[in-house]
Amino acid sequence: MFQLIVQTADTLRNRFNIDIRVNSEVTHIDRENKIISVNHNSQLEKLHYDKLILSLGAKPIIPHITGMDTQPNIFQLRNIPDLDQIMANISSDTKHVTVIGAGFIGMEVTENLVKRGISVSLVERSNHILPSLDIEMARFIENELRKNFVNICTNSTVIKIDNKMLYLNTGKSFATDAIIMAAGVHPSSEIAVSAGIKIDDNGGIMVDHRR
Structure with missing residues (x-):
C-alpha cells in the first residue's frame, strides 16, 4: 500500500x-x-x-437503497483504505460483483474485476456509460465491455436489495456477491456550514473573485 x-x-x-x-x-x-x-x-x-x-475534499455518494442492510458486502471506493477493504473481501468465492456508477472510477473497478475472472454487472443511471463523455466516444468503450461479457444496465438504478438479489427500476433483477459504490462524490462541507459559510445547491462552498 x-x-x-x-x-x-x-x-x-x-x-x-x-x-x-x-x-x-x-x-x-x-x-x-x-x-x-x-x-x-x-x-x-x-x-x-x-x-x-x-x-x-469530497465524500462518496451512497444511494439510498431499500434493504442495503441485507447485503453483507457493500463497499465504497474513494481512497487506499477503501481499496484494502475491497481486496480483503473479494475472494475466490466471489463470482459476481455489481458496480454502481459507470464513471471513471467505475470503469477502473470493472476492468480490474474482469481481469480477475469475476463476472460484473455495471449499473448507470444515465443513458450511457461514462456520462461525462459524448455518447459516440463512450460507445467504443461500451462495446469493449460487452466483448468481455460485462452486463451493462444503463438508464437504471438499484431500488431494492433482498439478501443477494438486486432489483432495478427497469424491472430487471439478478443475484450478486458484492456491491461496489462508484456513483460519484459530493462536497464534504459540513464544517463549513456549521461555521456559517455559504454553500450552493450542490453543497460546494460559494466563492467570489477574491476567495
Whole structure:
C-alpha cells in the first residue's frame, strides 16, 4: 500500500518545515476569534490562525437503497483504505460483483474485476456509460465491455436489495456477491456550514473573485 503514497508526513515536514497533524480532525471553526478546534486521539486542541484555507475534499455518494442492510458486502471506493477493504473481501468465492456508477472510477473497478475472472454487472443511471463523455466516444468503450461479457444496465438504478438479489427500476433483477459504490462524490462541507459559510445547491462552498 505504501508504494502508492507519493509523500509521507515526515518527508513533507522535513523538506518544507510544515507542521503536519495526521489523525487529526477539525471539529469547529470560530471565525470571529480565528480559532479552530482540533481533535487528535480524543484530545482537543485549539489553534489560532491568521488565514484559513478550506480544502475539505469530497465524500462518496451512497444511494439510498431499500434493504442495503441485507447485503453483507457493500463497499465504497474513494481512497487506499477503501481499496484494502475491497481486496480483503473479494475472494475466490466471489463470482459476481455489481458496480454502481459507470464513471471513471467505475470503469477502473470493472476492468480490474474482469481481469480477475469475476463476472460484473455495471449499473448507470444515465443513458450511457461514462456520462461525462459524448455518447459516440463512450460507445467504443461500451462495446469493449460487452466483448468481455460485462452486463451493462444503463438508464437504471438499484431500488431494492433482498439478501443477494438486486432489483432495478427497469424491472430487471439478478443475484450478486458484492456491491461496489462508484456513483460519484459530493462536497464534504459540513464544517463549513456549521461555521456559517455559504454553500450552493450542490453543497460546494460559494466563492467570489477574491476567495
